[in-house]
Amino acid sequence: MINFAQLLIDALLMGGLYALMSVGLSLGFGVMRIINFAHGEFVMLGAYGAFWGLTLWHIDPLIAMPLLIVLGFLAGWLLFRGVIEWALKAPQLNQILLTFGIALVLQHIAVVLWTGDVRSASPGYAVSTTIIGDLFIVHGRLIGFLVAGVLIAALMTWLRYSETGRALRAVAQNRDAAILMGIDPGRIYALSFATSTALGVASGAIVSFLINITPFMGFPILLKAVAIVILGGLGSVAGTVIGAFVLAIAETMVAYYVPDGAGWTEGVAFALIVAILLIRPRGIAGQSLAT
Amino acid sequence: MTWAVRARNNKARETAMRSNLPRDTLISRRRLTTILGRATICLAVWLAISPTARADGEFRIGLPMELSGRFVAFGAQIKRGVETAVETWKKVRGDKVAGRDIVLIERDTQSNNTTTVSVMSQLINSDKADILIGPGGSDSGAAAVPPWKQAEDHPVWIVPGVSATVVEKQVGKDPYFFHTFPWTYHYHETIVAGLKQALGTGKKVAIVYSDGAYGRAHIDYARQYLKDGGYNIVDEELIRENAPDFLPSLLKVRSSHPDILYTLVQTSDAVLLAKEIYSAKLNIPYLIGTFQATLPEFKNALGEVQNCWTGVNTYVVGLHSKADATEAKLFPASDEWEAAWRAKYNKEPEYMEAGSYISAMLALLAVEQANATDRDHLSTALAAGVHDTVMGNSQFQPSAIALHQAFGTVVDFQLQKQGDTYASVIFYPPARANGKLQACPAQ
Numbered sequence: 001m002i003n004f005a006q007l008l009i010d011a012l013l014m015g016g017l018y019a020l021m022s023v024g025l026s027l028g029f030g031v032m033r034i035i036n037f038a039h040g041e042f043v044m045l046g047a048y049g050a051f052w053g054l055t056l057w058h059i060d061p062l063i064a065m066p067l068l069i070v071l072g073f074l075a076g077w078l079l080f081r082g083v084i085e086w087a088l089k090a091p092q093l094n095q096i097l098l099t100f101g102i103a104l105v106l107q108h109i110a111v112v113l114w115t116g117d118v119r120s121a122s123p124g125y126a127v128s129t130t131i132i133g134d135l136f137i138v139h140g141r142l143i144g145f146l147v148a149g150v151l152i153a154a155l156m157t158w159l160r161y162s163e164t165g166r167a168l169r170a171v172a173q174n175r176d177a178a179i180l181m182g183i184d185p186g187r188i189y190a191l192s193f194a195t196s197t198a199l200g201v202a203s204g205a206i207v208s209f210l211i212n213i214t215p216f217m218g219f220p221i222l223l224k225a226v227a228i229v230i231l232g233g234l235g236s237v238a239g240t241v242i243g244a245f246v247l248a249i250a251e252t253m254v255a256y257y258v259p260d261g262a263g264w265t266e267g268v269a270f271a272l273i274v275a276i277l278l279i280r281p282r283g284i285a286g287q288s289l290a291t
Numbered sequence: 292m293t294w295a296v297r298a299r300n301n302k303a304r305e306t307a308m309r310s311n312l313p314r315d316t317l318i319s320r321r322r323l324t325t326i327l328g329r330a331t332i333c334l335a336v337w338l339a340i341s342p343t344a345r346a347d348g349e350f351r352i353g354l355p356m357e358l359s360g361r362f363v364a365f366g367a368q369i370k371r372g373v374e375t376a377v378e379t380w381k382k383v384r385g386d387k388v389a390g391r392d393i394v395l396i397e398r399d400t401q402s403n404n405t406t407t408v409s410v411m412s413q414l415i416n417s418d419k420a421d422i423l424i425g426p427g428g429s430d431s432g433a434a435a436v437p438p439w440k441q442a443e444d445h446p447v448w449i450v451p452g453v454s455a456t457v458v459e460k461q462v463g464k465d466p467y468f469f470h471t472f473p474w475t476y477h478y479h480e481t482i483v484a485g486l487k488q489a490l491g492t493g494k495k496v497a498i499v500y501s502d503g504a505y506g507r508a509h510i511d512y513a514r515q516y517l518k519d520g521g522y523n524i525v526d527e528e529l530i531r532e533n534a535p536d537f538l539p540s541l542l543k544v545r546s547s548h549p550d551i552l553y554t555l556v557q558t559s560d561a562v563l564l565a566k567e568i569y570s571a572k573l574n575i576p577y578l579i580g581t582f583q584a585t586l587p588e589f590k591n592a593l594g595e596v597q598n599c600w601t602g603v604n605t606y607v608v609g610l611h612s613k614a615d616a617t618e619a620k621l622f623p624a625s626d627e628w629e630a631a632w633r634a635k636y637n638k639e640p641e642y643m644e645a646g647s648y649i650s651a652m653l654a655l656l657a658v659e660q661a662n663a664t665d666r667d668h669l670s671t672a673l674a675a676g677v678h679d680t681v682m683g684n685s686q687f688q689p690s691a692i693a694l695h696q697a698f699g700t701v702v703d704f705q706l707q708k709q710g711d712t713y714a715s716v717i718f719y720p721p722a723r724a725n726g727k728l729q730a731c732p733a734q
Contacts, residue, residue: 003542003546006538006542007539007542010536010538010539014535014536108359111359111363115363115364115367116359116360116361116362116363116364116402117363117364117587117588118558118559118562118588118589118592119588119591119592120562120563120566120592120593122592122593122594122596126566127566127569127570127596128570129570129571129572131572136570136571136572138567138570138571140570207535210535211535211563212559212562212563212592214361214559216360216361220533220535251536252536252538252539255536255539255540256539256540256542256543260529261539262528262529262530262531262534262537262539262540263502263529263530263531264531265531265534266531266534
C-alpha cells in the first residue's frame with residue numbers, strides 16, 4: 001500500500017511535467033494543423049539554456065526560466081516568419097519533413113556547440129527530499145509539477161479570457177469564419193507557434209534538473225508528447241493535460257507491477273495510442289481532423 | 292562513317308520517328324560509349340589525385356569512431372588519444388615511421404550501427420587503411436564486425452573500447468584482431484574480487500541493468516561472478532535505456548533491503564539513476580557501477596551525488612605507473628604523461644584517451660619494428676611488442692577467447708570526498724590500492 005501511494009505521487013508529479021512538455025505541441029497543432037517535429041529540440045535548447053545559466057552565471061533554472069521563455073517566444077516567432085509560414089499551404093508531408101529538418105539542424109548545432117556529453121543542472125532542490133512516514137517527495141519534481149501547473153493555468157486563462165486568446169481559439173475552430181470576423185490568421189499562427197516554442201523552452205528549463213541533458217534528448221520527448229497529444233485529443237489543451245496524467249500513471253504502474261515492466265514503459269504510450277485510435281479517434285477531449 | 296554505324300543511326304532515327312520523339316533525345320551507342328569512357332577516365336584521375344587514395348610510402352591509420360550521436364564522448368576520446376600519440380611520435384621520432392608518412396583517416400560512425408558498417412567498408416575498401424583503431428562503444432563495435440570479417444585481406448584492427456563479449460566471440464580468434472580494453476568478465480571478476488576482499492561474502496545484492504546491449508552483455512557475467520563469490524542476489528531490475536524515470540524500479544529495490552546495489556547501465560542512465568537513488572534515500576551502503584565513475588561527465592552532472600560510487604576501469608588518474616624502460620619518451624611515467632595531457636587539453640585524461648594513445652603508439656612501434664605495413668608483419672610485430680604504459684604492461688595475451696588481449700587487469704575504485712573534490716580512491720588490487728572501500732554515509 002505504501003508503495004502504491006508512493007507510485008501515485010511519483011506518477012502525478014511526472015504527469016505535470018509531461019503535460020507541460022506536450023501542451024505546446026498541442027497548441028501549435030490545434031491552431032495551424034502542423035505537428036512541429038522540432039518541439040523536442042526546443043525543450044532541449046531550454047534545458048541547455050537553464051544548464052548554462054546555472055553553470056556559468058549561477059542563475060537558478062527557475063530564475064532563468066522567464067528570460068528563456070521570452071527568448072523561446074522570439075525564436076519561435078522568427079522561425080515561423082522565416083521558415084514555417086512558407087510551408088503552411090504545402091502538403092502535410094512537406095511540413096513534417098520541414099520541421100523534422102529543423103529538428104536535425106538544431107540537434108547538430110547543439111552537438112557542435114556543447115558536444116554529446118550528458119549534463120544535468122544540479123540546484124540543491126533537484127535531489128533533496130521531504131520524507132512523510134515511508135513516503136518521499138522529491139523537491140525537484142514537486143517544483144516542476146507546480147511550475148507546470150502555473151504555466152498551464154496561465155495558458156488556459158489567456159486562451160479563455162483574453163481577446164488574443166479568443167482570436168486564437170477562433171482560428172483553431174474555423175479559420176474562414178475567423179477571417180470574416182477581421183482576425184489576421186497569419187499573426188495568430190505566428191503567435192501560436194511562438195507560444196508553443198516558448199512552452200517547450202519552459203519545460204526544458206524544468207527538465208534540466210530532472211532528467212539528463214544531451215543534444216539527442218528531444219526526440220524521445222517528442223515521441224512522448226505526440227503520444228500524449230493523440231491520447232488527449234489533437235488540439236485540445238485540457239485533453240492534453242488529462243492525457244499526460246493518464247500516460248504517467250499507466251507507465252509508472254506498468255513499470256512497478258508488471259515483471260520487467262520498466263522495459264515496457266515506452267510500449268505503454270504506443271499501446272494507448274493504438275487503443276485510443278481504435279476506440280475513440282478524437283482522443284479524450286479532442287476535435288476531429290475534419291474540423 | 293561505316294555501313295554498320297550508318298545502319299545503327301538509321302535504326303535509331305526510325306525508332307525515334309515511330310515513337311514521335313525528337314531524334315536528339317536518343318543517344319547512339321557510340322556516344323554512350325564515349326561518355327562512359329570519359330567518365331571512367333575522370334573517375335580514375337579523381338581516384339589517383341584524391342587525398343584518400345592509397346599511396347606508397349604511407350602508413351594509413353583508419354579511425355572509425357563516434358564523432359556525433361549518443362556515444363560522441365567515446366569518439367572524441369579516441370580522436371584525442373590517437374592524435375596525441377601521433378604528435379608525440381613526430382616530436383620524438385620525426386614526421387615519418389619507417390620512412391613512411393603517417394596518415395590519419397577519421398570517419399564518423401554517428402553512433403549509428405548502419406553508418407558504422409559503411410564507415411568500416413569505406414576505410415577498408417576505399418581508404419585502404421593499413422590498420423583500424425576504434426570504435427569505442429559496444430554497440431558500434433558489434434556493428435563494425437561484419438564488414439571487417441567479410442573484407443578479404445582485412446587489415447589489423449585494434450579496438451581500444453568495446454567490452455561486450457559478443458565481439459570477442461565473433462572475431463577474438465582472428466589473428467589480426469587486437470583488443471586493448473577489458474571484456475565484460477574482466478570487470479565483474481575484479482569488482483567481485485574487490486568486494487570480497489573489502490566486505491567478505493554473504494552480502495545481499497540487488498542488480499539494476501538496462502535493456503540495451505550494455506546491460507544485456509553484462510548481466511550474465513555479473514550474476515555468475517556474484518554467485519561464485521558467495522553473494523546473495525535478492526533482486527534484479529530491468530530498466531529501459533534512456534527512460535526519464537527509474538523510481539518504480541528503485542522502489543522494488545528498496546523493498547529487498549540489499550547491502551550492495553550493482554548497476555549495469557550506460558553513462559546517461561547512470562547519471563539519472565544515481566540522482567534518483569540519492570533522492571529516494573535508499574540508504575544502500577555500497578553503490579557499484581562499472582566504468583562511468585571515471586568519466587568527467589558523470590562527475591560534473593552529479594555534484595555531491597557522486598560521493599561513494601564505486602567503479603572499475605583500466606585507467607584512472609593517479610595510478611603512478613613507471614615509464615617504459617626502452618621507450619620512455621613515448622611511454623613516460625603516468626604522472627608525467629598526465630601533466631602533459633593537462634597542459635595540452637586543460638583537463639584530466641580519460642580512460643579511452645589513454646587506451647587510444649597506447650593503441651596508436653603500439654601500432655607505430657610495430658610498423659617501425661617490422662619496417663612494413665602489411666597485416667602479417669604488422670600483427671606479428673604488435674603481438675611481440677611489450678611496453679610499460681600508463682595503463683600497465685601492454686603485452687598481448689590470450690583471453691577467454693581472443694588471441695590478442697591487453698589490459699585485462701583493471702582496478703576497483705571509489706569516489707570519495709576529499710575537501711571540496713572527489714578523488715578516485717583505488718581499493719583493489721592490493722598492489723595498486725591507495726585507500727579502502729567505505730560505506731556510503733546514511734542520509
